[in-house]
Amino acid sequence: MEKIYEGKTKTVYSLENGNVLLKFKDDCTGKDGVFDPGENTVGLTIEGIGKANLETSIHFFEILKKEGVKTHYVSADIDNATMEVLPAKVFGKGLEVICRLKATGSFIRRYGDYIADGTVLEGGYVEATLKDDAKGDPLITSEGLAALGIMSQEMFNSMKEQTLKITKIVAADLAKMGLDLYDIKFEFGYNNDEVILIDEIASGNMRVYKDGKYVDPITLTSIILGK
Amino acid sequence: MEKIYEGKTKTVYSLENGNVLLKFKDDCTGKDGVFDPGENTVGLTIEGIGKANLETSIHFFEILKKEGVKTHYVSADIDNATMEVLPAKVFGKGLEVICRLKATGSFIRRYGDYIADGTVLEGGYVEATLKDDAKGDPLITSEGLAALGIMSQEMFNSMKEQTLKITKIVAADLAKMGLDLYDIKFEFGYNNDEVILIDEIASGNMRVYKDGKYVDPITLTSIILGK
Numbered sequence: 001m002e003k004i005y006e007g008k009t010k011t012v013y014s015l016e017n018g019n020v021l022l023k024f025k026d027d028c029t030g031k032d033g034v035f036d037p038g039e040n041t042v043g044l045t046i047e048g049i050g051k052a053n054l055e056t057s058i059h060f061f062e063i064l065k066k067e068g069v070k071t072h073y074v075s076a077d078i079d080n081a082t083m084e085v086l087p088a089k090v091f092g093k094g095l096e097v098i099c100r101l102k103a104t105g106s107f108i109r110r111y112g113d114y115i116a117d118g119t120v121l122e123g124g125y126v127e128a129t130l131k132d133d134a135k136g137d138p139l140i141t142s143e144g145l146a147a148l149g150i151m152s153q154e155m156f157n158s159m160k161e162q163t164l165k166i167t168k169i170v171a172a173d174l175a176k177m178g179l180d181l182y183d184i185k186f187e188f189g190y191n192n193d194e195v196i197l198i199d200e201i202a203s204g205n206m207r208v209y210k211d212g213k214y215v216d217p218i219t220l221t222s223i224i225l226g227k
Numbered sequence: 228m229e230k231i232y233e234g235k236t237k238t239v240y241s242l243e244n245g246n247v248l249l250k251f252k253d254d255c256t257g258k259d260g261v262f263d264p265g266e267n268t269v270g271l272t273i274e275g276i277g278k279a280n281l282e283t284s285i286h287f288f289e290i291l292k293k294e295g296v297k298t299h300y301v302s303a304d305i306d307n308a309t310m311e312v313l314p315a316k317v318f319g320k321g322l323e324v325i326c327r328l329k330a331t332g333s334f335i336r337r338y339g340d341y342i343a344d345g346t347v348l349e350g351g352y353v354e355a356t357l358k359d360d361a362k363g364d365p366l367i368t369s370e371g372l373a374a375l376g377i378m379s380q381e382m383f384n385s386m387k388e389q390t391l392k393i394t395k396i397v398a399a400d401l402a403k404m405g406l407d408l409y410d411i412k413f414e415f416g417y418n419n420d421e422v423i424l425i426d427e428i429a430s431g432n433m434r435v436y437k438d439g440k441y442v443d444p445i446t447l448t449s450i451i452l453g454k
Contacts, residue, residue, distance in 0.1 A: 092341060093340065093341075109362070110362060110365040110367075111357070111365065111367070111371065111375060113320065113357070113359055113362070114319060114320075114357075114375045114376075114377070115375055121374050122374075125370055125371065125374040126370055127368055127370060127371065130340070130341075132340055135336070135337060135339075138337040138338065139366050139368070140337075140338070141354055141366070141368045141369070142368070142369070143352055143354060143387075144338065144352065144354065147348050147352040148338060148341045148342055149341075150341070160370075
């Protein structure tokens with residue numbers, strides 16, 4: 001097993017069977033010692049958060065598997081905080097795909113002249129941003145992704161369709177716990193001519209409300225895991 | 228003839244035949260007395276610039292007419308600096324459509340990690356921004372336009388196709404004068420179930436180079452009009 005990448009919150013190893021092992025770390029993104037999944041730098045270490053994010057991810061990846069959605073998820077070893085996944089090539093230097101069910105955050109900062117905070121986006125709205133800390137993760141259109149050679153229009157359509165489907169499944173599961181999913185962030189990769197969901201599905205990737213109040217990621221994880 | 232709108236650089240009147248009359252003013256957008264088509268406020272008055280912009284627009288609208296591209300253009304009266312156009316409803320509170328043939332400006336500020344300034348965007352790249360001075364004219368995707376109820380995906384596709392076609396025609400005409408079109412900004416409107424090009428096609432709407440050097444709008448107008 002060979003280390004191939006050291007990320008902010010995960011270490012990535014290649015396995016002999018051709019798959020990849022993700023080791024979830026206890027390092028979190030944040031600022032001034034406060035956990036903030038929106039930050040781009042590691043700001044603190046929270047003991048056990050790596051395993052908690054892994055367990056949350058397994059929770060959702062298993063549901064997706066049952067629903068017949070192919071992702072990079074193969075299996076997991078919670079004790080060692082590792083997840084075995086299919087190898088995948090990321091798009092460009094990393095692409096984030098956001099699905100919004102209710103308008104808030106940067107969507108309102110951009111389009112607040114047209115829509116009120118909290119408005120339902122009927123059917124879900126999907127957008128992509130480039131991972132680029134210095135440029136503030138700029139929004140990019142499907143035309144832009146094609147122009148930059150990052151992704152064809154066909155791949156984008158597949159990614160958009162999967163994003164809508166996966167978001168609906170996650171939202172339905174959260175709804176059973178009385179939780180209201182506003183938006184969620186995914187990463188996709190390219191595996192054997194197929195666009196598939198990669199990375200994690202953890203509390204830091206989603207904005208969730210309960211009884212009209214925002215639920216922070218630590219609380220959300222404990223609700224999802226029931227502990 | 229009734230005044231229906233007083234814009235920054237044009238006054239709009241309704242005509243008895245159902246059409247609309249645009250009166251080109253000598254007011255220009257700019258800052259501190261310097262003409263800058265990228266600015267959103269009227270900064271100065273240049274005698275004759277209204278007529279010059281009208282003549283430039285007629286130049287291109289007439290070429291488009293010959294090429295069979297339907298626009299809002301009906302006829303013009305240069306002496307009175309007016310253009311008769313078809314009535315059209317703007318999208319949302321105003322939408323700008325940019326076609327880029329070479330990557331520069333805000334495209335590089337956003338995506339400079341992926342592409343060098345001046346790179347040819349093969350086939351042309353089309354993007355839309357909302358007119359919103361306070362929010363810095365934010366980029367919006369076709370999905371965003373649909374989510375905000377501004378424009379359907381079908382209308383966007385028609386607008387994109389027309390934008391590529393019109394840009395190629397304008398670029399070919401400029402090329403005959405030894406000019407290299409980098410990007411151009413359009414406005415579209417909705418007329419009788421059709422998306423059509425509206426507003427003007429003037430030097431301030433395009434970024435043009437000659438022998439590798441940027442040509443300012445005033446110089447560009449005099450080259451296009453041959454005077």
